[in-house]
Amino acid sequence: MTAKGDMYYAWSADEDLRKKGECGGAVSALLKHALESKMVDAVFAVKRGSDIYTAEPTLITNPADIAKTAGSLHCGTLLLSKLVEKYLDGAKDKKIGITVKGCDMMGILELAKRKAINLDNLVMIGVNCGGSVSPVMARQMIAEKFGVDPDKVHKEEIDKGQFIIEYEGGHKGISMDELEEAGYGRRSNCRRCKLKIPRQADIACGNWGVIGDKAGNATFVEVCSEKGAKLVDSAVAAKKLSVEAPNPKGVEIRGKTENAMYKLGDKWRRRTFDALGKNLWATIGKETGRCIKCYSCIENCPVCYPIADKLKQPSLMVKSGDVPPNPMFHLRRFAHISDSCINCGQCEELCPMDIPLAQFSHAIRVEADAAYLPKLGQSAYKN
Numbered sequence: 001m002t003a004k005g006d007m008y009y010a011w012s013a014d015e016d017l018r019k020k021g022e023c024g025g026a027v028s029a030l031l032k033h034a035l036e037s038k039m040v041d042a043v044f045a046v047k048r049g050s051d052i053y054t055a056e057p058t059l060i061t062n063p064a065d066i067a068k069t070a071g072s073l074h075c076g077t078l079l080l081s082k083l084v085e086k087y088l089d090g091a092k093d094k095k096i097g098i099t100v101k102g103c104d105m106m107g108i109l110e111l112a113k114r115k116a117i118n119l120d121n122l123v124m125i126g127v128n129c130g131g132s133v134s135p136v137m138a139r140q141m142i143a144e145k146f147g148v149d150p151d152k153v154h155k156e157e158i159d160k161g162q163f164i165i166e167y168e169g170g171h172k173g174i175s176m177d178e179l180e181e182a183g184y185g186r187r188s189n190c191r192r193c194k195l196k197i198p199r200q201a202d203i204a205c206g207n208w209g210v211i212g213d214k215a216g217n218a219t220f221v222e223v224c225s226e227k228g229a230k231l232v233d234s235a236v237a238a239k240k241l242s243v244e245a246p247n248p249k250g251v252e253i254r255g256k257t258e259n260a261m262y263k264l265g266d267k268w269r270r271r272t273f274d275a276l277g278k279n280l281w282a283t284i285g286k287e288t289g290r291c292i293k294c295y296s297c298i299e300n301c302p303v304c305y306p307i308a309d310k311l312k313q314p315s316l317m318v319k320s321g322d323v324p325p326n327p328m329f330h331l332r333r334f335a336h337i338s339d340s341c342i343n344c345g346q347c348e349e350l351c352p353m354d355i356p357l358a359q360f361s362h363a364i365r366v367e368a369d370a371a372y373l374p375k376l377g378q379s380a381y382k383n
């Protein structure tokens with residue numbers, strides 16, 4: 001019987017899911033089985049939209065439709081947690097299976113703390129995450145650095161530190177380091193992110209540590225809760241999921257890769273926060289001077305809930321109609337989220353004036369952690 005903490009190499013027993021899946025289709029097999037066995041009423045996952053740069057959220061109730069969500073899309077900038085709260089009534093009266101990256105998972109936990117999402121009704125299948133690229137950046141990077149027409153690309157992936165594309169006429173990979181040093185690559189919040197293996201989900205899945213003949217054909221599954229253990233056992237018993245013990249060398253490699261990713265996150269934190277720290281308030285004042293007070297940053301932040309409406313109220317300090325608003329508009333919001341910002345990047349991504357908001361709120365969060373939880377804060381930044 002599976003227990004919390006167990007690890008497997010896993011793959012779908014269904015050939016179609018195995019082919020369509022990113023690494024053997026274990027995630028799709030688990031979601032499909034959860035739906036078929038009525039462990040959940042619906043699955044909330046991500047499917048390819050009009051092109052490979054479009055990651056579309058989708059709610060599925062027919063198990064046959066799960067195949068449409070197989071595969072990883074690295075060019076979306078989605079955050080699923082806010083959508084669960086906004087459009088699925090916080091899973092208050094429906095059981096939902098959901099695929100989550102680290103930021104999706106943290107957003108869900110923050111909203112659950114605020115009683116906006118019912119965790120008891122969610123089965124969270126986590127995917128390890130090395131980062132995502134904004135669709136606009138992906139197109140620009142492929143045209144300028146790869147010298148390829150972005151519309152001719154039919155597959156993208158991030159593997160072994162490279163961004164790799166397959167296109168009409170060939171395939172090409174360039175190291176992420178090289179791309180990022182040249183100003184391309186992952187979103188800035190993803191560079192600083194240290195939520196690499198989402199262990200607060202029920203199951204964490206990824207390709208790190210899958211070696212030998214299983215490389216590329218199986219997913220490394222770490223079982224993180226009793227709920228996750230039950231789902232894995234049930235899918236194996238129903239012959240929907242095949243599992244075997246992971247290669248010990250693979251487990252070691254997975255640990256080393258995870259640590260290397262933390263170090264990379266620290267490198268970007270140091271670089272960004274040190275530059276910002278030299279002139280923090282002047283920089284915030286200058287950048288937020290472009291604000292048109294559209295409230296998108298507030299409405300899309302998973303942490304601003306449930307006081308978004310209050311933050312929008314004109315107060316004595318921020319007069320209604322003032323554009324740009326008094327810097328107090330932003331400082332009040334930073335104060336509110338300073339201990340909870342999950343560095344999901346939504347505020348920055350969705351700001352029409354390109355204000356680097358996530359950089360500010362994440363810097364403030366890391367500094368607050370360092371001040372109040374010295375050990376946690378130090379390791380979050382210095383290790």
Ligand code: FAD
Pocket residue numbers: 020021022023024025026027028029031045046047055069070071072073074075076078099100101127128129130131132158205206207208219220
């Ligand atoms: P599949 O059966 O193919 O299912 C994939 C699931 O991922 C589907 O449910 C789909 O809805 C969901 N999904 C696809 N795109 C997104 C998205 N943008 N946001 C949320 N959910 C999505 N693994 C690593 O070990 N190291 C990494 O660095 C790494 N980076 C990743 C980055 C991203 C953006 C994503 C989405 C995944 C990443 N993974 C990483 C996980 C890996 O690519 C596979 O998803 C995992 O091994 C499961 O493979 P599978 O064949 O079992 O999944």
Ligand code: SF4
Pocket residue numbers: 101102103104129130131132189190191193194195343344345
């Ligand atoms: Fe992945 Fe972290 Fe970026 Fe979210 S913030 S997409 S978990 S790297």
Ligand code: SF4
Pocket residue numbers: 290291292293294295296297298347350351352353354355357
């Ligand atoms: Fe201002 Fe940008 Fe926030 Fe809109 S999203 S209120 S422009 S900072």
Ligand code: SF4
Pocket residue numbers: 297300301302303304337340341342343344345346347348357358361362
């Ligand atoms: Fe995400 Fe920005 Fe809110 Fe932080 S402040 S949780 S980065 S939307």
